[in-house]
Amino acid sequence: MEEDAASCFVTVKCRGPGHFSSAETQGKRIRETLVFDVEGDLTVRVLFVSPYDAIRGPMAEAFALAYGDEDIDFFSAGLVPSGFVRPQALSVMEEMSLEVSWEHPRYLLPEHLIGVDYLVTINCELDEPRLAYLTAEVIRWKVENPLSKGLDVNFYRKSRDEVEARVRDLVEALRSGTVEEMVEKPEEKVEVS
Numbered sequence: 001m002e003e004d005a006a007s008c009f010v011t012v013k014c015r016g017p018g019h020f021s022s023a024e025t026q027g028k029r030i031r032e033t034l035v036f037d038v039e040g041d042l043t044v045r046v047l048f049v050s051p052y053d054a055i056r057g058p059m060a061e062a063f064a065l066a067y068g069d070e071d072i073d074f075f076s077a078g079l080v081p082s083g084f085v086r087p088q089a090l091s092v093m094e095e096m097s098l099e100v101s102w103e104h105p106r107y108l109l110p111e112h113l114i115g116v117d118y119l120v121t122i123n124c125e126l127d128e129p130r131l132a133y134l135t136a137e138v139i140r141w142k143v144e145n146p147l148s149k150g151l152d153v154n155f156y157r158k159s160r161d162e163v164e165a166r167v168r169d170l171v172e173a174l175r176s177g178t179v180e181e182m183v184e185k186p187e188e189k190v191e192v193s
Contacts, residue, residue, distance in 0.1 A: 045073045045115055050122040053078025053105035055089045056143050059160055062098045063167040077112055081105035088156040137183040141166055
């Protein structure tokens with residue numbers, strides 16, 4: 001990691017939990033700020049954006065980190081983050097022997113978009129002001145929010161399994177060079193709920 005004095009962010013090559021803002025963390029495991037080190041780097045970067053980064057976003061990131069390659073970076077953030085990652089989400093991921101190792105959902109900052117190749121939206125719109133200068137290709141997913149169905153862990157398992165299948169497809173498409181087939185075309189619009 002290198003410290004970028006001008007922005008007070010740590011410039012990181014991200015792979016999994018542990019990307020910190022140097023002045024803010026003081027040894028705490030918080031991933032709230034991130035700047036990709038993109039100069040001369042051919043790494044593909046994928047950002048999962050969900051409304052709250054409390055269930056589906058962290059699940060997608062955990063699966064992507066488990067199934068992805070070293071030359072693909074993954075990160076998730078929320079438009080209006082919840083105060084915590086839902087315990088049911090943590091529980092169903094532990095059933096898969098995958099740990100969502102951060103405690104707090106992350107707030108989407110404009111600098112998260114720097115160097116991002118693919119933005120995967122999970123049930124959210126792109127009319128968000130922070131996305132005004134987005135240059136990444138957009139992939140839209142509609143995955144039911146288990147919280148809207150109640151606290152029954154089976155709803156979380158269903159969402160987890162759908163997120164896992166979509167992440168596997170995405171990782172395979174990135175490996176095979178067919179990811180453009182998943183990218184939203186300008187005339188397409190997916191209704192979200």
